Amino acid sequence: MTTPMVQAKGVTKNYGKLEVLKGIDLTVERGQVCCLLGPSGSGKSTFLRCINHLEGIDGGTLTVDGDLVGYRRHGQKLHELREPEIAQRRRDIGMVFQRFNLFPHMTALQNVIEAPVNVAGIPRVQATQEAHRLLEQVGLADRADHYPAQLSGGQQQRVAIARALAMKPKLMLFDEPTSALDPELVGDVLDVMRNLAAEGMTMVVVTHEIGFAREVADTAVFMDEGVVVEAGDPRHVLVEPEQDRTRAFLSAVL
Amino acid sequence: MATLSHADMKPDLHGSDENLNVVPLRHYGRWIAAAAAIAALVGLVGSLAKNDNLHWNVVGDYLFAGLIFDGLATTLWLTAAAMALGLGLGTVIAVMRLSSSPILYGMSSLFVWAFRGTPLLVQIIFWGYAAALYSQIKIGVPFTGITFISWDTNSVLTPAVAALLALGLNEAAYTSEIVRAGIQSVDPGQAEAAHSLGMRPALTARRIVLPQAMRVIIPPMGNETINMLKMTALVSVIGAHDLMSNIQEVYAQNYQVIPMLVVASLWYLALVSLLSIPQAWLERRYGRGSARSQNIPVIQRMLGTTSTTLARRTKKEAGR
Ligand SMILES: Nc1ncnc2c1ncn2[C@@H]1O[C@H](COP(=O)(O)OP(=O)(O)OP(=O)(O)O)[C@@H](O)[C@H]1O
Numbered sequence: 123m124t125t126p127m128v129q130a131k132g133v134t135k136n137y138g139k140l141e142v143l144k145g146i147d148l149t150v151e152r153g154q155v156c157c158l159l160g161p162s163g164s165g166k167s168t169f170l171r172c173i174n175h176l177e178g179i180d181g182g183t184l185t186v187d188g189d190l191v192g193y194r195r196h197g198q199k200l201h202e203l204r205e206p207e208i209a210q211r212r213r214d215i216g217m218v219f220q221r222f223n224l225f226p227h228m229t230a231l232q233n234v235i236e237a238p239v240n241v242a243g244i245p246r247v248q249a250t251q252e253a254h255r256l257l258e259q260v261g262l263a264d265r266a267d268h269y270p271a272q273l274s275g276g277q278q279q280r281v282a283i284a285r286a287l288a289m290k291p292k293l294m295l296f297d298e299p300t301s302a303l304d305p306e307l308v309g310d311v312l313d314v315m316r317n318l319a320a321e322g323m324t325m326v327v328v329t330h331e332i333g334f335a336r337e338v339a340d341t342a343v344f345m346d347e348g349v350v351v352e353a354g355d356p357r358h359v360l361v362e363p364e365q366d367r368t369r370a371f372l373s374a375v376l
Numbered sequence: 377m378a379t380l381s382h383a384d385m386k387p388d389l390h391g392s393d394e395n396l397n398v399v400p401l402r403h404y405g406r407w408i409a410a411a412a413a414i415a416a417l418v419g420l421v422g423s424l425a426k427n428d429n430l431h432w433n434v435v436g437d438y439l440f441a442g443l444i445f446d447g448l449a450t451t452l453w454l455t456a457a458a459m460a461l462g463l464g465l466g467t468v469i470a471v472m473r474l475s476s477s478p479i480l481y482g483m484s485s486l487f488v489w490a491f492r493g494t495p496l497l498v499q500i501i502f503w504g505y506a507a508a509l510y511s512q513i514k515i516g517v518p519f520t521g522i523t524f525i526s527w528d529t530n531s532v533l534t535p536a537v538a539a540l541l542a543l544g545l546n547e548a549a550y551t552s553e554i555v556r557a558g559i560q561s562v563d564p565g566q567a568e569a570a571h572s573l574g575m576r577p578a579l580t581a582r583r584i585v586l587p588q589a590m591r592v593i594i595p596p597m598g599n600e601t602i603n604m605l606k607m608t609a610l611v612s613v614i615g616a617h618d619l620m621s622n623i624q625e626v627y628a629q630n631y632q633v634i635p636m637l638v639v640a641s642l643w644y645l646a647l648v649s650l651l652s653i654p655q656a657w658l659e660r661r662y663g664r665g666s667a668r669s670q671n672i673p674v675i676q677r678m679l680g681t682t683s684t685t686l687a688r689r690t691k692k693e694a695g696r
């Protein structure tokens with residue numbers, strides 16, 4: 123048995139008195155696609171952000187590829203890592219945001235080569251070649267010199283995916299990557315993600331695209347109020363769920 | 377485009393019978409106002425030129441005098457150095473004010489409170505006469521009498537140094553607020569995206585946050601620089617030999633107050649006008665990628681022919 127790519131055991135997270143995650147257990151195996159679904163405010167984004175330590179956790183353990191995220195274990199205590207060490211671990215985890223978060227003062231190409239050049243220390247010429255290849259892969263070979271403001275939402279999101287892939291991550295996190303897009307632009311982004319999954323990328327995807335989840339996901343996880351209500355094969359969880367809460371959510375979304 | 381059939385939409389340039397010209401909105405009011413303003417200006421300049429009490433010959437004699445150039449040089453380096461000190465220290469204070477450490481936050485707030493809360497003139501005089509407060513500057517262990525090095529305050533705190541300290545520290549208090557507003561104007565998602573790519577905080581600040589904050593910081597900093605250039609005149613009260621000090625020295629002897637003030641004003645005006653060139657360049661440099669950053673020349677605005685597009689602008693830039 124290999125180590126799972128993501129393993130969460132009893133992960134809790136509070137914002138002040140508000141308990142946002144109340145003990146999340148979740149395993150994502152290497153090469154698998156895990157879709158997180160659930161109503162607004164159920165803690166999906168928060169959990170995703172814990173995976174690359176944009177948020178710290180308050181209890182439980184969370185590992186990526188066997189390494190604790192953001193902490194080092196000393197006996198029975200977890201010590202938070204220093205920023206440079208956290209940054210080092212984040213290199214291997216790509217993240218795509220709902221609102222793209224492209225760097226507006228850089229062209230698409232500059233967005234993609236920023237981290238390879240300044241973080242990984244790859245020579246600019248080589249990083250540029252690789253970036254052109256990635257932009258072609260997401261169907262934007264001719265948009266390399268455009269600024270984000272000159273791209274449509276769907277194009278921006280595909281640049282954002284290329285930017286995350288440029289660091290050659292072993293895990294990709296997507297937080298509602300198509301929610302801010304006009305309906306006719308959703309398909310292009312989902313196609314890119316479908317190809318990525320087919321190439322064997324391990325992915326955790328927060329999404330409301332039930333169709334995509336059914337088709338691409340290896341596991342579907344339904345969350346509500348900070349707990350995992352139901353998890354498993356998407357053909358069960360998203361077609362004939364056992365829990366009432368899942369059923370109510372699906373009928374509301376579909 | 378070729379399928380457009382409504383005459384009121386953008387005309388098809390290749391179409392034959394629908395070859396319409398777009399007539400931009402004419403702003404007749406602007407032309408009338410401009411004519412009236414120019415007439416008033418010509419009248420004013422004319423009356424000033426013919427006024428014998430202004431002693432234009434004195435103005436001419438002193439406009440390019442050596443003493444004036446000495447003062448100009450001092451004014452210029454004082455402005456540059458005080459702005460550099462203000463921007464450097466101001467950025468540090470801005471970062472301290474945004475830090476989660478209560479000690480850093482408290483110290484920086486205290487600094488801003490003190491230096492923004494007292495008149496600049498008071499601060500200049502204070503630094504100029506600080507030797508009366510401490511005659512010696514010592515580095516050592518407090519309350520023990522152990523001293524490593526000491527200086528005579530008057531030899532260190534010359535009028536020029538006092539002027540620089542007063543202007544620079546005061547500027548830092550204002551600049552820190554401008555820089556803080558600039559940093560806070562950047563979407564937190566930008567830093568998150570950078571962090572998720574493995575960028576460290578310092579790299580994120582340098583490559584992602586500050587360049588975007590610059591767009592908000594530069595226009596008020598241009599104002600601050602212009603203000604500083606003129607506020608250096610205040611240091612004449614401690615005799616720092618800036619432009620204004622030297623002008624005062626001259627009219628104290630020849631009593632030609634108004635002509636000498638005209639000389640000073642002409643030079644301040646000239647310097648301020650020159651300053652707008654680097655400001656415009658900086659604004660363009662840091663406005664890249666923003667649709668709002670296009671500058672429409674005033675004459676184009678008058679004629680109503682504004683058709684610059686972002687695409688064209690940035691294509692030009694990408695070609696550099
Ligand atoms: N920085 C924060 N400070 C305080 N509360 C927060 C913060 N971020 C999130 N929350 C709260 O945590 C809860 C979970 O938020 P989260 O964003 O994880 O939900 P979500 O499942 O992603 O919802 P959505 O589908 O709307 O994106 C919400 O009640 C939210 O108000």
Ligand SMILES: [Mg+2]
Nearest residue numbers: 166167168298
């Ligand atoms: Mg969310």
